[in-house]
Amino acid sequence: MGRDRIVIGNWKMYKTSREAADYIEHLAKKIEGCSTRVYLAVPYTSIASASNTAKQSGILIGAQNMNDARDGAFTGEIAAMMLKEAGADFVILGHSERRRIFNESDEFIHRKVIRALSDDLQTVLCVGETGAEREEGKTEEVLLRQIESALQDVPDKAHEKVILAYEPVWAIGTGKTATAQAAQEAHAYCRKCLEQIFGKRKSGHISILYGGSVNPDKVKEIVKQKDIDGVLVGGASLDPDTLAAIIHQCEGKR
Ligand code: 13P
Numbered sequence: 001m002g003r004d005r006i007v008i009g010n011w012k013m014y015k016t017s018r019e020a021a022d023y024i025e026h027l028a029k030k031i032e033g034c035s036t037r038v039y040l041a042v043p044y045t046s047i048a049s050a051s052n053t054a055k056q057s058g059i060l061i062g063a064q065n066m067n068d069a070r071d072g073a074f075t076g077e078i079a080a081m082m083l084k085e086a087g088a089d090f091v092i093l094g095h096s097e098r099r100r101i102f103n104e105s106d107e108f109i110h111r112k113v114i115r116a117l118s119d120d121l122q123t124v125l126c127v128g129e130t131g132a133e134r135e136e137g138k139t140e141e142v143l144l145r146q147i148e149s150a151l152q153d154v155p156d157k158a159h160e161k162v163i164l165a166y167e168p169v170w171a172i173g174t175g176k177t178a179t180a181q182a183a184q185e186a187h188a189y190c191r192k193c194l195e196q197i198f199g200k201r202k203s204g205h206i207s208i209l210y211g212g213s214v215n216p217d218k219v220k221e222i223v224k225q226k227d228i229d230g231v232l233v234g235g236a237s238l239d240p241d242t243l244a245a246i247i248h249q250c251e252g253k254r
Pocket of ligand 1 (some may be wrong): 010095107167171172173174175212213214231232234235236
């Protein structure tokens with residue numbers, strides 16, 4: 001289907017802008033010549049300097065969240081156009097830490113997705129079940145609800161700017177990576193959900209990434225799977241050498 005390999009590092013609330021610049025210079029050297037597309041979701045305060053440093057390298061810089069409003073009296077929030085102006089090319093939305101710790105609803109995430117896409121930011125939509133939901137056999141139900149609610153009414157052609165990330169909550173930051181087979185099954189189901197929304201042709205161009213305790217030892221088996229187009233990496237992305245090792249493991253023909 002010709003989908004690119006993508007590796008996204010999600011730094012969460014780590015690294016100052018100075019650390020970001022050093023990191024990016026180091027990473028860029030380590031991955032010179034790689035064909036995998038590399039994205040870094042950095043803290044807001046690092047977006048401007050990180051995107052400047054990353055310019056020649058092809059690494060894309062983005063944010064980890066945003067508000068759905070164009071602008072307004074929302075103390076402490078940030079708008080899509082501000083992220084764009086600072087140099088962001090993409091934004092992560094619906095991360096389980098936002099859903100769980102900050103009580104973000106499916107409806108709020110949907111409004112953010114529409115805003116991000118309308119303001120021309122690539123959108124990395126995160127979905128995934130909790131451990132309890134998996135044990136209760138509700139994985140598919142949760143994925144369908146999260147995907148359908150977030151991606152309904154997406155403007156025409158905007159699907160081209162969507163990346164989906166399957167991140168089972170029980171695998172995030174726990175060291176419990178999903179088996180390649182379990183991840184593939186969930187990804188195949190996510191692809192079915194995308195097909196229902198966008199049709200086979202359009203959805204075939206949407207990349208689906210796996211996230212949850214990805215490390216250089218596990219990644220190769222994961223990205224070998226048919227419906228897994230790359231990975232979204234948290235903890236292991238904080239060290240540029242480790243992220244470079246993950247990127248190298250992802251290289252090769254799809
Ligand atoms: P870990 O790789 O630390 O499990 O985090 C995954 C994640 O939340 C990426 O968005």
